[in-house]
Amino acid sequence: MITISLPTYDIEIEQGLLNQLNEKIKTIYKYNKLFIITDETVHELYQEKVNQILKEFEVYWIKIKPGEKSKSILVYEETINHLIDLGIKRNHLIIALGGGVVGDLAGFIASSIYRGLPYIQVPTTLLAQVDSSVGGKTGIDTSRGKNLIGAFYNPKYVLIDPNVLETLEPLEYANGIAEMIKCGLIGNKELYLHLKNKKPITKKEIAQAINVKVNVVKIDPFDQKERMYLNFGHTFGHAIEKRHHYEKYKHGQAISYGMLIALELGIQLGITPNYLYDEVKEMFLYYKLINEPLLDKKDYLDLIALDKKNIADKLHFIFIEDIEKPIIKPVRSTDI
Known part of the structure; x- marks a missing residue:
């Protein structure tokens, strides 16, 4: 392990x-009721198995529709209600x-119900395992943009079982590869080269990607400076998702286009070496x-003005000088 x-x-x-979820919960939780929030797809795949694993507990399931549109104020309120x-009470445990x-x-x-309940993360996609389950960022979208309402709120525990990835469709799996490529670019050359060579993903590579994020979060827990490195590719990636109503492109696809735009802009500004763009593009094409x-980035310029990385009248844009060498450079959106 x-x-x-x-x-x-x-x-x-x-x-x-x-299979050890029951024992892990007992080490951090002393009550009998558990509240599992999941989506309809995962519920169908895992309800029977998880109920058997957690048979010593009184388990309640709350299902949402799969997809980004469930990260809304409406679904947030419905789920809390x-x-x-x-019968959820203070100190009861939520499982994501x-x-x-x-x-x-x-x-x-x-983070918000009764001003804060404990929860644990059990991510079932590669993207969630290497990204959203780690670092304490939580949130929902609004009509104005992605993740504009949220909180920094850490789980009590994160359980990652690579076996659950066997149920993923190829594109959903590739979604996570996109995030891992980003992690390799900003913080782990060994991981980057492993992915460049199209080698299988094991728990070692999952841990490498997580450690890139963990190391940055430890330095900058509240997203003021170095943690922004993790947003490489996300400025245009989030704009692409929003422009297409979170339907046409999955998150990994959108940030893949966003990373290429950032690399291209870096080359134009004399920051990024040409070879890196070609290598990364080939990797994204390989993983479809x-x-x-x-x-075309011009189709999304109007949306990046709402990006969370905008500070005052400038956008804190993340560029790559070379593998493991990200930088933050303030630029005006009008200059992109």
């Missing part, structure tokens, strides 16, 4: 670890079982995260 320890919680990674109707949407929504609910002709 690989254990990554943060100041207030542990992340554990191991094949078959889901459902939890209250089921699912992908990034479930994790972000459940985490934000945990992008298609040619590529998206």
